[in-house]
Amino acid sequence: MRTALITGATAGIGRAFAFELAARGMNLVLVARDEPRLLALAGELNFDFGIEVQVVCADLSLLAQIDEVACRAAADDIDLVVNNAGFGLNQPFVGGDLKAEQQMLDVLVTAVMRITHAALPGMVDRNRGGVINVSSVASWLASGTYSAAKSWVTTFSESLATQLRGSDAHVMALCPGFTRTEFHDRANMETATIPEWMWLDVNDVVKEALTDFAGQHAVSVPGVQYKSLGLVAQYLPRPFVRKLSVMQARRR
Numbered sequence: 001m002r003t004a005l006i007t008g009a010t011a012g013i014g015r016a017f018a019f020e021l022a023a024r025g026m027n028l029v030l031v032a033r034d035e036p037r038l039l040a041l042a043g044e045l046n047f048d049f050g051i052e053v054q055v056v057c058a059d060l061s062l063l064a065q066i067d068e069v070a071c072r073a074a075a076d077d078i079d080l081v082v083n084n085a086g087f088g089l090n091q092p093f094v095g096g097d098l099k100a101e102q103q104m105l106d107v108l109v110t111a112v113m114r115i116t117h118a119a120l121p122g123m124v125d126r127n128r129g130g131v132i133n134v135s136s137v138a139s140w141l142a143s144g145t146y147s148a149a150k151s152w153v154t155t156f157s158e159s160l161a162t163q164l165r166g167s168d169a170h171v172m173a174l175c176p177g178f179t180r181t182e183f184h185d186r187a188n189m190e191t192a193t194i195p196e197w198m199w200l201d202v203n204d205v206v207k208e209a210l211t212d213f214a215g216q217h218a219v220s221v222p223g224v225q226y227k228s229l230g231l232v233a234q235y236l237p238r239p240f241v242r243k244l245s246v247m248q249a250r251r252r
């Protein structure tokens, strides 16, 4: 049976990936910091789906712990890696907490790069499987360290998808818009003014992502509203994108 490694599996999009992949019969390696939550989730998935579940308790802002996860991702049994762990920050860059900005870059960029670097050689040799890197529609905006980091994730994934053309191993960036998870509460972000049509259901995001991954898309943008907004954001002149980013920042 094939195995998927999911980072940030205790909540939101990562948790939804865990349930969907378990329902499809994959064994799982679940990575996050909250050990009791990881163990409870592992027990539930094992009970509901009869799959094998391993947990790795790791803080992906710390290099040594990133490399432990990378080492597990390099093993022969791993067919799919979902680099999903992440968080937002609700602070201005000027005068904001530098340590938090650095941790964000470490989780969103360094961990994604090192885990992908470890996982891909075996997948390429076996000519199957691949990596889904959870980016964001924010990767098209100009909105702080978060959107800069997500721009890196999208471009990095597109670049690997291009490099792997001809192989059945594949890399895809998943770019969700507003999705109901713990993300906004954890970052103390105000969401009351976000219109209902902008919200995505987490299970729909994951199902659409897995369909796009199977179709070897380089970038997956779930939801018809974000596919349209994505086209606009990607082809708008950058001064308009900057205006959009200011409007988005005012929502917080």
Ligand SMILES: NC(=O)c1ccc[n+]([C@@H]2O[C@H](COP(=O)([O-])OP(=O)(O)OC[C@H]3O[C@@H](n4cnc5c(N)ncnc54)[C@H](OP(=O)(O)O)[C@@H]3O)[C@@H](O)[C@H]2O)c1
Residues within 6 Å of the ligand: 007, 008, 009, 010, 011, 012, 013, 014, 031, 032, 033, 034, 037, 058, 059, 060, 061, 084, 085, 086, 087, 088, 107, 134, 135, 136, 137, 175, 176, 177, 178, 179, 180, 181, 182, 183, 184, 186
């Ligand atoms: N929700 C949205 O609207 C939205 C939109 C676009 C993109 N995204 C992206 O989707 C991904 C998942 O976010 P989500 O919405 O599902 O958020 P969430 O519900 O808050 O879940 C975040 C997950 O990441 C883990 N995590 C956070 N910091 C970590 C660290 N230092 N080390 C290891 N694990 C860590 C958390 O687990 P522990 O606390 O147990 O460590 C949790 O499992 C993120 O990359 C986010 O940027 C979200």
